Amino acid sequence: MERTRDAPSNLGCESRCDAVTPAVELLEVRKSYGGVPAVDGLSFQIPPARIFGLLGPNGAGKTSTIRMMIGITSPDSGLVRLFGEPLRRRALRRVGYLPEERGLYRRMTVGANLVFLGSLAGLSVATSRQRIDAWTRRLGAADWVDRRVEELSKGMQQKIQFIAALLHDPDLIVMDEPFAGLDPVNTMQLKDVLVGLRAAGKSILFSTHRMDQVEKLCDSICLVNRGKAVLQGSLSEIKNSNGRRFVQIDYEGDGACLAGHPLIDSLNDYGNHAELRLKPGADAQELLQTAMRGLRVIRFQVMDPSLEQIFIERVGEQA
Amino acid sequence: MSEFSIHKVWIVAKREYLERVRTRSFVLSTFATPLLMGTFLIVPTMITASTARNIMLDSSRPARVVIASDNRALAELARGELTRQRGTPYAASVLSPTSPAAREQLDSRLDASGIEGYVWLDGPALASRKVVFTTRRMGDFVLQRRLGAALSYAFAAQRMVNQGGSPGEVAATLQPVDLTALAAGNSSAVFNELRGAAVVFIFLFVMVFSLLSYGVMVMRSVMEEKSSRITEVLMCAASAQELMAGKILGTGSVGLTQIGLWLAVAALGASRSLYLRTAMTALDVGPSLIVYFVVFYTLGYLLYSAVFAGVGAIFNSIDEAQQWNFVVILPLIAAAAMILPVATSSDSPISVAASLFPFSAPILMFERLAVHDPPPWQLAASLLLLLATIGAAMFISARIYRTGILMYGKRPTIRELSRWLRHA
Secondary structure: OOHHHHOHHHHOHHHHHHHHOOOEEEEEEEEEEOOEEEEEEEEEEEOOOOEEEEEOOOOOOHHHHHHHHOOOOOOOEEEEEEOOEEOOHHHHHHEEEEOOOOOOOOOOEHHHHHHHHHHHOOOOHHHHHHHHHHHHHHOOOHHHOOOEHHHOOHHHHHHHHHHHHHOOOOOEEEEEOOOOOOOHHHHHHHHHHHHHHHHOOOEEEEEEOOHHHHHHHOOEEEEEEOOEEEEEEEHHHHHHHOOOOEEEEEEEOOHHHOOOOOOEEEEEEOOOEEEEEEOOOOOHHHHHHHHHHHOEEEEEEEEOOOHHHHHHHHHHHHO | OOOOOHHHHHHHHHHHHHHHHOOHHHHHHHHHHHHHHHHHHHHHHHHHHHHHHOOOOOOOOOEEEEEEEOOHHHHHHHHHHHOOOOOOOEEEEEEOOOOHHHHHHHHHHHHOOOOOEEEEEOHHHHHHOOOEEEEOOOOOHHHHHHHHHHHHHHHHHHHHHHOOOOHHHHHHHOOOOOOOOEOOOOOOOEOOHHHHHHHHHHHHHHHHHHHHHHHHHHHHHHHHHHHOOOHHHHHHHOOHHHHHHHHHHHHHHHHHHHHHHHHHHHHHHHHHOHHHHHHHHHHOOOHHHHHHHHHHHHHHHHHHHHHHHHHHHHOOOHHHHHHHHHHHHHHHHHHHHOHHHHHHOOOOHHHHHHHHOOOOHHHHHHHHHHHOOOOHHHHHHHHHHHHHHHHHHHHHHHHHHHHHOOOOOOOOOHHHHHHHHHHO
8 A cells, every 4th residue: 555645746746647547557557366367467447437348268367467457357467457557455445346257146136245245345325225216216126226136137146236336426437347147138238338338438348248238338448368468549549550351242043153262251141141251352343343253143232351350360360 | 455443343243243143042051051051060970069068968868779798797897987978878688608609689679770880899809809899880880989988998897996096096096098189379279179170061062052053144145145145345334354353253242242141140149149149159269260261261362263253254064164164173072071180180281282282272261260270471472473374364364364255156175275375
């Protein structure tokens, strides 16, 4: 704990920092377990009021990174800053965390669990109760407050944990696979909450391997593989820099003329619909002309690459 | 990141405490333990005491014993001695002389439960003084002790009579000594053998039982949090040290509450019931004994719960923990096994060493304080060693806890554990 903790110069910082300073900053962070690097020189920052996606395959080092960010473990080297200052426990009051490995006290009621977690996060019992009431109403969980956790379904429990992470109104929200195990209706509900929180100026780190969710939600991403950043930046920049090489064609006729075409790198043909990737430097117009000669083309669309495609490409390159 | 918040420890402890005292098992064990204790400790003590004092057994149905002897006078002396006291629970008759037919008859009376046993004093037995008592009550050691004493009396008395002593002189010479022990330095505290045993055993039973059950409770609680995966949420809000300290304090307070309830009920009972008051006085429960008990119980609990918390963090299931659990429980069992030797020879070097060894000190130093005043330096050394060991155990356990509670699946090797210790 630094001695400067309560220095007056820091007191006025919080509101100013919130507007401009990154909520999280990682500088060359490393962490090994038993000689095996889990995080290997990772650097990124999460700007305020942004949703940031930390992506990567299983075992890429996402959870290890998050654990260092919120002080559960310490990096072997490198620096973690929260709200512009080196990480200290007091700053964690401004962090809400939904871990991938989640749990609640099964024999306690939902209300008691939330009050307890709220107290640990620094809330008074009365404030906790007020907020529990508001959140459970908003998420349609008001009837569960007096029920024991063990009586709830997994999806219901997950909603309660979501509330637990947000109860103390954190400025940084860290969510590890927040939608895992949720049905589409609940996923949509929680997505709306996250979007609302971003609009309210909260920074959100969202760790997942579900690319479709990231594409819809995130402003910027960091793709990690084997503890290293493979790709990072704003989502639009990343898509642009990966070129418009993806084409979808709806057609009638025999699609065999597309197979083995010199301009096409890879092809997924569904009979009346094909998805393909052009070779580097290939011209989509040229392909359209070829296709029109052999097929009746109903729709021809040059697309941004999906994040999943970029992900598979980048991670595949490393494998 | 080394900030330690007492407030968070308090919040964690409060949850732990409230959750535990509200459980059915707490209510059950609070009521069942005194009953069990009564069954296992007080009842046998009472029966032994009562039998010894001949006040408990129904004298209308005394234990019937036959003394068969070729020396009728000796048999009569033994019979008289055995049944001398008023309200004696024994009825004895004499059969003289002995014969094989008489023995067969005695055996058949034994089989038909007509008598509880017979002493066979034929010529060789009289010469060698090696006497056989055939009985259906093998376990009644009081009867056997009494009978042995009566026969010894008879042999001695007859010899004195043969040498010309009058019956009055003989009786006066052989009158047994009534021994009462007085605790040194406290003339009002009569330390009778039976009372002392009862005090020590009740308190020691409670201590061993509580240390074990609340230590294991801390371990289970750590495992529950680990297996319910709530630990990671908690770790973001509080440090491992805060969580462990809260858990140990909360669970420990449950133990103290339980013991406090027992003491309160005993005190309330004593104020209302003459019988209980007599019992409490007989058990010689003074304030200093209770203070010693609370101090040593608390220290013992802090030590064992710290170790148990570490063990809980290492393993993933109770089954897995079971075999290592034993290593932790072993010193407690060893200390329990030392209770009797320490009671009988409180100042022997082994007793002193065992009462200084931190893992047995809570039980055995308390016992020595209860039965005898050990030198103050030994008490001080015991407390200091205990406190130092608690500090070390907390330090090591907190480090193991910090890493262990986030490790799921594989059980760590000793090498991994030492790495946790170094790098936590």
